[in-house]
Amino acid sequence: MNKFLNKVVVITGGTRGIGYETARAFLKEGATVVVLGSKKESVDKALQSLKEEFKEAKLGGYYPNLASLESVKADFKKIHDEFGAIDVLINNAGVSDDHHFGDYTEELANKIIDINIKGVLYSTLAAYPYMKEAHKGVVINTSSVVSKEGTTGGVMYPTSKFAVNGMTISLARELAKDGIRVNAVAPGVTYTDMMKAVPDEYIKPLVASIPLARLGQPEDIANAFLFLASDEASYISGEILHVDGLVRC
Ligand code: NAD
DSSP states (O other), rough: OOTTTOOEEEETTSSSSHHHHHHHHHHTOEEEEEEEEEEEEEEHHHHHHHHHHHHHOEEEEEEEOOHHHHHHHHHHHHHHHHOOOOOOEEEEOOOOOOOOOOGOOHHHHHHHHIIIHHHHHHHHHHHHHHHHHOOOOOOOOEOTTTTOOOOSSSSSHHHHHHHHHHHHHHHHHHHGGTTEEEEEEEEBBBBBBHTOOOOOOOHHHHHHOOOOSSSSHHHHHHHHHHHHSGGGGGOOOEEEEEESSSOOO
């Protein structure tokens, strides 16, 4: 308990799914949590339900355009002004995709690049001056099992997650001198709201292919973020931590 007391944790895409569960996990450990989402309504809704569960918690919410460095920088300045630090940045916002290769358009490619790649880059750039000044900070990106395996279809999604891995490893090297650790968590198929609509006949063979014989839960991913953000992981940087129930060597 209270492992993150007085630490300010910013979570992009914190309004639902893995991000929301991650906000809960950090709040349970006493952190000040700032949830970022795409719209005011979804941010307000998430903040309201977090406030109901964590009555004493220090919470903030913003909805920058993650594809605009100017917008992200402006909101990170407000976060720093309001809470006095940015200790941990969880780059979790992401969009998935399953289009056939021949159906790709410039608009679709840009949508995935904007959120999954530029969103990670711009949020990290916006947090960087504050972490650099404090000479400490943790950035954790959200990759995916597909960054190892690839996919059949939706090629821009794995492409974006390979880019996230590249950014993670390279920034881990470059920012170590500033006291900043950069890691990624790569979830396997995780049971968020979206998955609840997927029929059993798709889920069953999927589970059968996973040695640990279940889908991931958002809590599994949140726990990995907690670990990598904690002092227990103070000697770990540039790691892509797979949380997917698979066994690989
Ligand atoms: P989700 O769709 O439930 O949540 C995505 C979050 O990203 C939401 O909070 C949403 O507001 C935010 N977001 C989406 N578009 C945005 C935009 N334009 N601007 C700002 N925020 C935006 O997804 P999830 O399953 O919780 O996924 C979270 C992360 O985990 C993503 O990066 C995803 O690629 C990754 N991931 C998920 C799974 C899975 O099976 N659920 C597997 C591997 C990786």
